[in-house]
Amino acid sequence: MSMKVEAKVEPSHEEIIEILDKALSVEAIITLFAYCRVFYEGRAKSELGPGDRVIIIKPDGSFLIHQKNKREPVNWQPPGSVVSIVLEDGKIMLRSVRRKPKETLEVELIKTYLVSYFQAEDYEELALTGSEAEMAGLIFENPSLIEEGFKPLFKEKPIKHGIVDVLGRDKDGNLVVLELKRRRADLHAVSQLKRYVDALREEYKNVRGILVAPSLTAGAKKLLEKEGLEFKKLNPPKREKKKKGKQKTLDFLSP
Amino acid sequence: MSMKVEAKVEPSHEEIIEILDKALSVEAIITLFAYCRVFYEGRAKSELGPGDRVIIIKPDGSFLIHQKNKREPVNWQPPGSVVSIVLEDGKIMLRSVRRKPKETLEVELIKTYLVSYFQAEDYEELALTGSEAEMAGLIFENPSLIEEGFKPLFKEKPIKHGIVDVLGRDKDGNLVVLELKRRRADLHAVSQLKRYVDALREEYKNVRGILVAPSLTAGAKKLLEKEGLEFKKLNPPKREKKKKGKQKTLDFLSP
DNA sequence: TTGTACATCTCGGGT
DNA sequence: ACCCGAGGTGTACAA
Numbered sequence: 001m002s003m004k005v006e007a008k009v010e011p012s013h014e015e016i017i018e019i020l021d022k023a024l025s026v027e028a029i030i031t032l033f034a035y036c037r038v039f040y041e042g043r044a045k046s047e048l049g050p051g052d053r054v055i056i057i058k059p060d061g062s063f064l065i066h067q068k069n070k071r072e073p074v075n076w077q078p079p080g081s082v083v084s085i086v087l088e089d090g091k092i093m094l095r096s097v098r099r100k101p102k103e104t105l106e107v108e109l110i111k112t113y114l115v116s117y118f119q120a121e122d123y124e125e126l127a128l129t130g131s132e133a134e135m136a137g138l139i140f141e142n143p144s145l146i147e148e149g150f151k152p153l154f155k156e157k158p159i160k161h162g163i164v165d166v167l168g169r170d171k172d173g174n175l176v177v178l179e180l181k182r183r184r185a186d187l188h189a190v191s192q193l194k195r196y197v198d199a200l201r202e203e204y205k206n207v208r209g210i211l212v213a214p215s216l217t218a219g220a221k222k223l224l225e226k227e228g229l230e231f232k233k234l235n236p237p238k239r240e241k242k243k244k245g246k247q248k249t250l251d252f253l254s255p
Numbered sequence: 256m257s258m259k260v261e262a263k264v265e266p267s268h269e270e271i272i273e274i275l276d277k278a279l280s281v282e283a284i285i286t287l288f289a290y291c292r293v294f295y296e297g298r299a300k301s302e303l304g305p306g307d308r309v310i311i312i313k314p315d316g317s318f319l320i321h322q323k324n325k326r327e328p329v330n331w332q333p334p335g336s337v338v339s340i341v342l343e344d345g346k347i348m349l350r351s352v353r354r355k356p357k358e359t360l361e362v363e364l365i366k367t368y369l370v371s372y373f374q375a376e377d378y379e380e381l382a383l384t385g386s387e388a389e390m391a392g393l394i395f396e397n398p399s400l401i402e403e404g405f406k407p408l409f410k411e412k413p414i415k416h417g418i419v420d421v422l423g424r425d426k427d428g429n430l431v432v433l434e435l436k437r438r439r440a441d442l443h444a445v446s447q448l449k450r451y452v453d454a455l456r457e458e459y460k461n462v463r464g465i466l467v468a469p470s471l472t473a474g475a476k477k478l479l480e481k482e483g484l485e486f487k488k489l490n491p492p493k494r495e496k497k498k499k500g501k502q503k504t505l506d507f508l509s510p
Numbered sequence: 511t512t513g514t515a516c517a518t519c520t521c522g523g524g525t
Numbered sequence: 526a527c528c529c530g531a532g533g534t535g536t537a538c539a540a
Contacts, residue, residue, distance in 0.1 A: 002354065005288055005368040005369050006262055006367065007262045007264050008384055009260055009261075009262050029288075029309055029321070029323050031288075031309065031371075033260055033284075033371075033375075040533075041437065042533060044385030044386065044437075044491070044533045045384050045385050046381050046382060046383040046384070046385070046435070047381075049379035049444050050378075050379065051373035051375075051376065052373065052377050054284055054373060054374065054375070056321065058323055058324060059324070060324040060325065062324065062326045066284070066311065066313070066319075067375070067377050068313055068314055068315070069314070069334060069373040070313075070317060070520080071313040071317045071331055071332060071334060071519095071520060072521075073519060075381070076533085076534090077326075078535070079324060079326060079535095087531040094403075097534090101523065101533090103533075113259065113260040113373060114260050114371060114373065116286075116369060116371070118307065118309060118369065120287040120307035120308065121306065121307050122305055122308065122323055123306060125306035126301050126302075126303050126329050126330070127301060127302045127303070128299055128300070128518080129300050129301070130299030131516080131517085131518095132515095132517090133516090137398075156515095156538090158539085161442060161474060161477070161478045162442055162474075162514070163514060163539090165515095170290040182516085183298065186528075186530090187450070187528090187529070188443070188446075188529090191446040191449070192446060192515085194445075194446070195442070195446050195449075195478075196448075217527075217528060217529085218527080218528075219417075219528065219529075236299070238296075238299070241352075241530090282528095295518070296518095297518060298517095298518040298520045299517095325535085325536080326534095326536090327519090327535060327536075330518090331521075354520090358518070383533080385533075386529095386533095387531065387532090411524090411530095413529090417529070417530085418528095418529060418530070436531095437532085437533090441515090442515090443514085443515080447530085472512075473512080474515085480515095
């Protein structure tokens with residue numbers, strides 16, 4: 001018999017295994033509260049001594065271990081990893097393996113305070129506005145936001161050494177490279193723009209580079225000026241967005 | 256009376272509020288399984304239609320909303336945010352506010368399947384090895400890994416337009432800039448190195464730039480060669496690391 | 511699979 | 526507070 005949600009406080013070893021097996025078989029999200037140790041080896045290598053953590057295992061293989069602070073998990077495994085429950089010396093270990101790159105995460109459950117699962121149904125996707133892509137859209141709709149006579153020609157245009165956000169021409173026919181940033185632009189952003197401008201100047205003459213962002217860091221401003229590049233202030237737009245959701249019913253097939 | 260863990264499946268409105276209040280007052284980690292809607296506005300703006308999600312609220316104000324896939328939360332609030340429980344038209348809303356930048360996250364709990372909390376105690380910190388900082392350490396211990404006669408002088412050295420990973424001299428007395436990457440280096444890494452080399456060449460002559468990494472992307476190799484910069488293959492070392500943990504007992508004060 | 515760049519990036523360290 | 530760069534970054538998208 002299948003339940004959408006199950007939770008057991010202070011479960012026995014047998015209950016832990018039974019509930020985890022059940023959760024894995026029905027592709028539920030698993031949540032554990034546990035005193036545990038964690039070992040990781042792969043791109044790097046880490047060890048985390050015993051402590052209380054929240055463990056989440058998602059049906060796509062994502063594996064998260066959260067301490068009581070910070071937004072980021074202290075250890076994790078990305079989607080596509082394969083989890084297994086291992087019994088070793090009467091201890092329960094959770095092991096998650098990823099291929100390519102080869103990475104292993106092991107959690108030694110010393111004491112489990114709660115084991116729970118949730119057969120989540122979710123057909124909605126996030127509708128987000130205020131991205132860099134929307135800045136580009138805005139500029140194509142209203143090129144004079146950059147300057148009078150600006151004509152955008154390409155979006156996400158691959159060139160010699162990278163991909164230019166927006167490529168266009170100014171009223172004098174100069175080639176113009178725009179590098180867009182949705183937030184305050186830093187040295188990285190200037191270097192990026194410089195790389196594109198340099199690459200294009202090898203093939204064309206009269207190439208201008210404009211960094212388009214809400215603001216600039218002090219260092220970015222200095223470097224931008226030294227390199228003879230320009231800055232145009234522009235905020236990412238917050239638009240009304242249609243919500244995206246996967247089709248749950250098949251009503252588009254109805255008569 | 257205080258419990259370390261509490262969990263209630265299919266809680267009533269009153270139970271939800273009671274348990275959440277309790278959890279907040281004892282600084283526990285809260286976990287909810289809920290069918291909910293989510294609204295966010297701040298640096299960007301987003302909306303997420305109804306669906307089943309796992310919600311985590313940490314004592315430092317971190318707020319995570321996870322769908323059943325992906326490592327990343329679909330919505331979140333960083334540490335330092337302030338959460339409150341709001342009753343609106345008999346609906347329970349969770350609201351989290353961050354100042355600077357001003358950001359608001361709102362979760363409308365349509366149906367709550369589970370509410371739980373965990374008074375987590377954790378004095379351990381992650382001990383990780385294989386970082387870029389350890390590559391730098393390795394090079395200072397064994398400079399010939401770069402080349403015969405190389406002498407490292409500075410680590411994390413601030414220069415005109417940025418901070419150089421390692422600055423040194425080669426056997427001929429040339430200034431050498433190292434840019435270290437713990438993983439395959441890309442165009443971005445080359446741009447970074449180029450920026451440092453350019454800045455130093457304004458003040459010194461005979462400046463070499465070496466990108467030190469396990470490998471290079473095709474594009475990075477091309478750009479590196481075009482710019483007359485060099486590459487040295489080096490993997491980040493995986494060392495034995497002492498585990499870090501905050502002192503729980505005060506035994507260092509003992510006789 | 512690899513390459514490229516964004517991200518409500520987060521996080522830590524320095525000034 | 527701002528600035529700067531690393532990260533086991535993750536994620537999407539294109540070639």
